[in-house]
Amino acid sequence: MRPATHALIVIDVQNDFCPGGALAVGGGDEIIPRINALMGEFPVRVLTQDWHPANHSSFAANHPGAAAFSLMDMPYGPQVLWPTHCVQGTGGAAFHAALQTDPADLVIRKGFRPAIDSYSAFFENDHETPTGLEGYLRTRGVTDITLVGLATDFCVAYSAIDAAGLGFNATVLEGSCRAIDLNGSLSQAREKMRAAGVRLDA
Numbered sequence: 001m002r003p004a005t006h007a008l009i010v011i012d013v014q015n016d017f018c019p020g021g022a023l024a025v026g027g028g029d030e031i032i033p034r035i036n037a038l039m040g041e042f043p044v045r046v047l048t049q050d051w052h053p054a055n056h057s058s059f060a061a062n063h064p065g066a067a068a069f070s071l072m073d074m075p076y077g078p079q080v081l082w083p084t085h086c087v088q089g090t091g092g093a094a095f096h097a098a099l100q101t102d103p104a105d106l107v108i109r110k111g112f113r114p115a116i117d118s119y120s121a122f123f124e125n126d127h128e129t130p131t132g133l134e135g136y137l138r139t140r141g142v143t144d145i146t147l148v149g150l151a152t153d154f155c156v157a158y159s160a161i162d163a164a165g166l167g168f169n170a171t172v173l174e175g176s177c178r179a180i181d182l183n184g185s186l187s188q189a190r191e192k193m194r195a196a197g198v199r200l201d202a
């Protein structure tokens with residue numbers, strides 16, 4: 001067991017990000033057995049859930065004529081327009097059935113405001129609006145955060161970079177993540193994580 005100050009954050013292991021889902025990440029379900037095992041090693045365990053209303057502004061379908069995976073300028077910066085995914089209360093938004101959710105201390109939902117996306121578990125895409133996770137972790141005395149889940153180059157990377165920026169020791173276990181890799185986004189995300197002081201481990 002790791003020290004009491006170490007938290008595991010499991011990012012978005014939901015049906016829509018796994019094979020057969022609306023925004024499937026290749027091999028997304030392969031990481032689940034290792035994540036289940038990791039949960040037994042950490043005294044603090046948090047799951048995140050991408051949780052969008054049907055009218056969410058990150059969905060291409062809500063912008064007539066816009067193609068999925070195109071970029072749109074939002075008041076908070078450029079935003080990828082995604083296929084409709086992880087709609088609140090749908091099967092696609094549910095955790096994958098193989099993920100053990102009982103060991104989780106906290107489930108944090110993000111992306112529920114229609115006008116703004118939230119890749120990071122800590123801040124929405126304006127890099128300002130907090131999710132509340134920082135307060136939870138600090139009040140539990142957490143100093144070290146290990147991140148796993150989906151997708152490496154979006155929600156995992158944004159969460160890890162924010163964790164490092166907030167002063168946590170942040171490690172991403174890349175073997176327990178899978179990437180979308182949209183136009184080189186994986187190599188870019190790895191560069192940005194390294195530059196932010198995130199440790200990348202297998």
Ligand code: VGL
Binds near residue numbers: 119150153154155
């Ligand atoms: C994610 C795109 C849109 C993720 C969530 O979990 O990485 N990516 N919403």
Ligand code: ZN
Binds near residue numbers: 050051058111
């Ligand atoms: Zn999303």
